[in-house]
Amino acid sequence: MTYRIETAPDEARSDQVVSGLVAFNQRESELIRRRFEEPHLRPVPLVAYALTAGGELLGGGAARAVPLWQWVEIDELWVQDAARGQGIGAALLASLEAQARALGCRWSKLNTWDFQAPGFYKRQGYVTYATEEDYPPGHVNHLMRKTLG
Structure with missing residues (x-):
């Protein structure tokens, strides 16, 4: 050959690849x-928001669950600087995890850079299963997961 x-x-060649x-994997x-069939084609979006009594946003989170595979991926979690250290992040994360459990998810995964919150996620029961060194340059990306039980 x-x-x-x-x-x-x-x-056209990219589409063929x-x-x-996809055909091989399936x-x-x-x-x-x-x-890759309905109803499993699209992940289930999950959200959680923390608001003051007056409706001001203190923080929020978003995730995508794939119940067929029993996984949820935490995409975003953020709390205003002034509201950190009060348990809001833990409550938001717990809400996303509870929503995922209700869909039958048994595991959660996320990634966080060294300057973000790897210590926070570790305290919430996540373990680092891999790191990407110098991604982006000068930083470490932590790939983390948790058994939801």
Whole structure:
């Protein structure tokens, strides 16, 4: 067999590569096949907001659950600087986890940089399963997960 490598972008070829990979994955795994069928096609969005009595936003979080795979991915969690250290972040995270459990999720995952909150997530029961050094340059990205039980 002879072949050549091309590096110019080609949308039709890219679509063929994706189609070939998806077909292979679906052939090899029943769960992957089911993941790309309705009603499992789109993750279930989850949100939690912390508000003052007057309705001011103190913080919030967002996640995406894939109940078929029993996983939730925490995408965002933020608390205003002045409101930190009062348990709001822990309450927001617990709310997202509870919503995921109600959907049948058994595990949670997230990533956080060294300057964000790896210590906070560790206190909430998350463990680092991998790190990406120098991502972005000068920082460490912590990939973390938790068994929701």
